[in-house]
Amino acid sequence: MPLFVYKGRNARGELVTGRLESPDNSAVATQLVNSGIIPIDISQAGEGVQGTVGDWLARVFAERITLVDLIFFSRQMHTLLKAGVPILRALAGLQDSARKRALAELLQDLRYSLDSGRELNAALRRHLNIFSPFYVAMVRVGEMTGRLEETFLSLYNHLEFERDMRERVKSALRYPSFVVAAMAAAVVIINLFVIPAFAKVYQGFKAELPFMTKLLIGFSDFMVQSWPVLLAIVVGTATAFRVYISTTNGRYRWDRFKLRVPVAGKIVLKATLARFARSFAMAFKSGVPVVQALTVVAQVVDNDYVAHRIEQMRDGVERGESILRTAGATGAFTPAVLQMIAVGEETGELDDMMMEVAEMYEREVEYELRTLSQQIEPILVIGLGVLVLLLALGVFLPLWELGRAALK
Numbered sequence: 001m002p003l004f005v006y007k008g009r010n011a012r013g014e015l016v017t018g019r020l021e022s023p024d025n026s027a028v029a030t031q032l033v034n035s036g037i038i039p040i041d042i043s044q045a046g047e048g049v050q051g052t053v054g055d056w057l058a059r060v061f062a063e064r065i066t067l068v069d070l071i072f073f074s075r076q077m078h079t080l081l082k083a084g085v086p087i088l089r090a091l092a093g094l095q096d097s098a099r100k101r102a103l104a105e106l107l108q109d110l111r112y113s114l115d116s117g118r119e120l121n122a123a124l125r126r127h128l129n130i131f132s133p134f135y136v137a138m139v140r141v142g143e144m145t146g147r148l149e150e151t152f153l154s155l156y157n158h159l160e161f162e163r164d165m166r167e168r169v170k171s172a173l174r175y176p177s178f179v180v181a182a183m184a185a186a187v188v189i190i191n192l193f194v195i196p197a198f199a200k201v202y203q204g205f206k207a208e209l210p211f212m213t214k215l216l217i218g219f220s221d222f223m224v225q226s227w228p229v230l231l232a233i234v235v236g237t238a239t240a241f242r243v244y245i246s247t248t249n250g251r252y253r254w255d256r257f258k259l260r261v262p263v264a265g266k267i268v269l270k271a272t273l274a275r276f277a278r279s280f281a282m283a284f285k286s287g288v289p290v291v292q293a294l295t296v297v298a299q300v301v302d303n304d305y306v307a308h309r310i311e312q313m314r315d316g317v318e319r320g321e322s323i324l325r326t327a328g329a330t331g332a333f334t335p336a337v338l339q340m341i342a343v344g345e346e347t348g349e350l351d352d353m354m355m356e357v358a359e360m361y362e363r364e365v366e367y368e369l370r371t372l373s374q375q376i377e378p379i380l381v382i383g384l385g386v387l388v389l390l391l392a393l394g395v396f397l398p399l400w401e402l403g404r405a406a407l408k
Helices: 025-034 048-061 067-082 087-097 101-115 120-125 133-145 148-203 211-246 248-258 264-285 290-298 304-318 323-330 335-347 350-370 372-407
Strands: 003-009 015-021 038-044
Touching: 003 025, 015 025, 025 038, 025 120, 038 133, 067 087, 067 148, 087 101, 101 120, 120 133, 133 148, 133 264, 133 290, 148 211, 148 264, 148 350, 148 372, 211 248, 211 372, 248 264, 248 304, 264 290, 264 304, 264 350, 290 304, 304 323, 323 335, 335 350, 350 372
Parallel strands: none
Antiparallel strands: 003 015, 003 038
């Protein structure tokens, strides 16, 4: 019987790992769910180095299922189920029309799982690298309540929001990233080629050079002589940073730091709160218990710092406290969110209030992203001006002094 390695979160949201022997990963997922663990990743343990290397190469060059594929899948499933098409026929039709081989194989596996007697959420749970725990939980609730087509429509709207936010962020950061990259390239070229040429001219002056010129020449000499070391430091720092943020503590600290970055921090916070509010509203409206909804939503917000605060909310709700009290104690939510939660709990329309919060922050994020370039532009202009001033003082100041001496 094959051995599987799993990662998951227990009822308190803590990360747990382990190994289980089981016929397939679906059976492993079922065992974990029955034991109170929400699976995050299930993979078969490698057999030897060759198999591991081969699996790694296969994963690197394999065709991937993107977020856009999941959006189309959710929308098409909603349309087909709403039209009364049975699930197996719907999956078969989508498989026949799939252009990606990976997507066709995924749909084939889903059909096989359903033919074997599994529910759709159990079939999706076999592919947690594609379907998030939130997606699987929502489908499970949709099957239990008989509102699966509405669930797929909600998931489509949710995924469309995620894609739209990512595209807006990329578009807003394109211009600042280009300017910063151009400035960095200019600094490297000037220090490697321009300043050394001027340094040879200055040597013929046989005069005391200004401090700024000495500083620029010294830094240029250091870059020319030690550029392999500098390159190794840059690569090593980038690698160490990636390794650090891949750890639990590193990811938590990095996500907390992102919320405090000037200009960008408020956008990240609002986008995270919008994602939390929309996901919680969807889960709550679908009939997911509050504790389970908070557990699943904590894995969707894409920020470990906020996720930790949501888990604190869940622990408070488990102790019998109100959602408003626990949300206020975390210190991660704005007064607007807390006010909406208070109204929602008082009127019994918490899902509607949270959806309004999501729409409000989505509009604010859209406005912030539209004006992001305008907010960053003064900072870039000041940085570019300081760079030009330093270069002008260091490079041309000796020439000005020489000209003044010649005129005298």
